[in-house]
Amino acid sequence: MDDLYPTRGDYALEIERADPIVQEAIRGNPGAELPAKLERYAKDGFLFLPELFPAAETESLLAEAERLRAESLASPTAEIIREGGDGDVRSIFAIHRTSKTYAEITRDPRLLDLVTTILGDDVYVHQSRINYKPAFCGREFFWHSDFETWHAEDGMPRMRAVSVSISLTPSYATNGPLMLIPGSQDTFVSCVGETPEDHYKKSLVKQVYGTPDIECITKMAIRRGIKSPTGGAGSVVLFDCNTMHGSNGNITPFPRTNLFIVYNAVSNQLVKPFAANKPRPEFIAAREHIEILPKRKS
Ligand code: 6CS
Ligand code: FE
16 A cells, blocks of 8 residues: 555654545535534634533543553553553543443534544544543653654554544643644644554653654644643543644643544545554553444434
């Protein structure tokens, strides 16, 4: 298969995106006006939906995250990523497969309607995780494009995936909320350096390979700015797989917990990794467990 987005070589390249951000059928149809929300998504590479989920629902989603955290400390599995290897729980993966509550939320029409409209295809869950960023000691996520990693290490061919981040706690400017560079989704920035063996064991704690060089991030941030949506628990950020993003650590007394679901177009299923020796495990990147999610009957 052609590699439209070469990465992890000796030089940093900037490649113009070859894939639509919002499906051609909507964008290319001059008669149909792109709904304002999707217009914004296409332009910025993300969309903020304040308090999409009401408090009662968000509380039960947060309770489930706390239950999984306690359970994971009692019986550790590969799906659990801890700070520094044995510290606080940083992330738990594949939660749509281990939790009934989260399996249901991945099928929620409030998310699926938007995602399937954006991608113009049936979708399945490529990755799911909870990111805990505990009070006082939550660590940062350095700048990256998710697609760069998914392409290089998982073999995702094209930019046809959407990430959904649901805040289970309020996001303040101070507790390490998601930061995004609007418009960055239009350019693929390749990353320098060959992927090490079993890279995920380190990258999920602290990512070094698969992050663009700082000159490039500086240039992008000066030109385009940095946005950081904040709001109550239950708020959602929908973002394109190539939007440059990251987040600061959390030294406040207020934890920042979020549920992260990645939807991929079924036509964009994984092939061999484009820049790694072997694919990452199924709990990080779905290859066999492909369940097409039901669209709402209209
Ligand atoms: O590895 C992944 O799939 C995701 N996690 C990290 C820390 N970086 C790339 C991507 O967002
Ligand atoms: Fe990311």
